[in-house]
Structures are given as structure tokens and as C-alpha cells.
Amino acid sequence: MSTPANEPPVIELGNGAVAIAGRPILRGIDLTVRSGEFVALMGANGSGKSTLVRALTGLRPLASGSLSLFGTPFESFRDWRRIGFVPQRGGAGSGVPASVWEIVASGRLTHRRLLRPLGRRDRAAINEALEVVGLSHRANDGVTTLSGGQQQRVLIARALAGEPELFFLDEPTAGVDLPNQQVLADTLETLSVRGSTIVLVAHELGPMAPLIDRAVVMRDGRVAYDGPPLASADVATAHLDGHHHHHHEPERHDHAPHVSSLLDGAP
Numbered sequence: 001m002s003t004p005a006n007e008p009p010v011i012e013l014g015n016g017a018v019a020i021a022g023r024p025i026l027r028g029i030d031l032t033v034r035s036g037e038f039v040a041l042m043g044a045n046g047s048g049k050s051t052l053v054r055a056l057t058g059l060r061p062l063a064s065g066s067l068s069l070f071g072t073p074f075e076s077f078r079d080w081r082r083i084g085f086v087p088q089r090g091g092a093g094s095g096v097p098a099s100v101w102e103i104v105a106s107g108r109l110t111h112r113r114l115l116r117p118l119g120r121r122d123r124a125a126i127n128e129a130l131e132v133v134g135l136s137h138r139a140n141d142g143v144t145t146l147s148g149g150q151q152q153r154v155l156i157a158r159a160l161a162g163e164p165e166l167f168f169l170d171e172p173t174a175g176v177d178l179p180n181q182q183v184l185a186d187t188l189e190t191l192s193v194r195g196s197t198i199v200l201v202a203h204e205l206g207p208m209a210p211l212i213d214r215a216v217v218m219r220d221g222r223v224a225y226d227g228p229p230l231a232s233a234d235v236a237t238a239h240l241d242g243h244h245h246h247h248h249e250p251e252r253h254d255h256a257p258h259v260s261s262l263l264d265g266a267p
């Protein structure tokens, strides 16, 4: 996924800080993500991963710092269809039992002109998204009749239907069984090979480990590590938690290995 040198970063956050109810949650965050990168955002519970994703998607305001998306300052950014967000599962499927197709179609709404029915192109995108996650045959079923892992795939299909260039996924494999994790990993690989930029919040990478270009490890609301994925991300977390009380200078790393070379078994 080589990027033309003149292309602006997809995400550029400088010295970002977030406070919730007056309490500092994130501090001094510098994060640059380039087009086509597959970044894993890791770290212990409560280290600030979800809060960072919310700040990057505008769901949580920055107390200070500068944020640009696709080279546009956040304040003037309007092109939200370029961004897909798969939230942490949790309540998905509770309440109104929408059908799988309806949930996925909701991800297409930003493309649709106001009050116009979905067009042929919209339907094609919705159906393709269902196919990618392997749920075409469940399109008309209520989401509540699906397993947790399948519901997670519905949420990914919803983001896919919008055909975004940048995907945020918050813990998509939490509580998902291994076969479903593998389907998720295959889906993300497809997206990555197509050139999508992916920011994945994950506690454990599991079958997604070989896809990652770069790991960003959060600790106490700061970036404790930014660099090539280590042999085991759990080692990274354990290492950082166990021995270091001061955060590391982030390690810059602009030449991420290609997904394909990782899959070929290169280091």
C-alpha cells in the first residue's frame, strides 16, 4: 500500500488531549496514520483506546491539540462518508429487532440523497458488504437471531456498505468465537488489500496479528509505544506494564511492511 509522497496523512493528531468531567484522560498524543496503513491500537483496559478513537472521529471533543483528517483541519472536515466506524458491540441487537439487511443499509445513509429511496448502486454496496462478511443468506433475519460473532460481522458490513476509505473498529473480536474471529480477519485482510486504512482497537490480535503494519500501545492516556508489531502484542503490554513507569519516546516508523510480505512469512 505505497502512498504517493505528496498525499497528506489520513489522520494527523498533534499533542492531543481529552478530558472527561474535568479529569484528564488523554495527554500529549501524537499520532499520524498514512493511507493504506493497518494500525492496531492496543493497551490495557482503561488506557484510553476507545477515547482516542472517539476523539479521532469527533465523537469526543479534544481539550487541546490539532487534528486533521485527510489533510483537512477537523473544524472544516465534512467528508464523513470517507470514514467508517464499527463501535464496540454491547447493546447491538437489543431493543428493536431490525433485520440484518436494515442494519447494513443504515451504513449507506450518508451516501443517499435526503429522502430518496436507496438506488441501484446503494443496493449493490449493501449486498456486497453482506457477501464480504459471509451473511448474505441471513439478510432477512432479525439480528437478534444471530450469534454475537455474527452480529459483529453485521456491524462491519454496515461500515463496509458506506465504502469508506478509513475504518475504525473498536474491539471487534471481543467475546467472539475463533471461527468468527477468522472471518473478521479475512474481511479486514480484503479491505486492507483493497487499500483501505484501518485503525483497529484490540486487546488481543488473534488471527488478525499477521495483518498489522504497526502497533500503537496506549498506557495511562499516553502513547507508550508506536512501531512495528512485536512478536506478541501481549508481550508488549506486559513489558510496558511491568517495567516502565515513564512513557517511551514514540518510535517513528514510516516504512511499514506490506501486508503481502507479512503474509508471505517475511519477518
Ligand SMILES: Nc1ncnc2c1ncn2[C@@H]1O[C@H](COP(=O)(O)OP(=O)(O)OP(=O)(O)O)[C@@H](O)[C@H]1O
Pocket (backbone or CB within 6 Å): 020, 021, 025, 043, 044, 045, 046, 047, 048, 049, 050, 051, 052, 218
Ligand atoms: N464517559 C466516560 N465518563 C467517565 N470516564 C470515562 C468515560 N469514558 C472513558 N472514561 C475513562 O477514561 C479512561 C479511558 O477509557 P477508555 O474506554 O478510553 O479506555 P480503553 O483503553 O478503551 O479501555 P477498554 O479496553 O476497557 O475499552 C478510563 O479511566 C475510563 O474510566
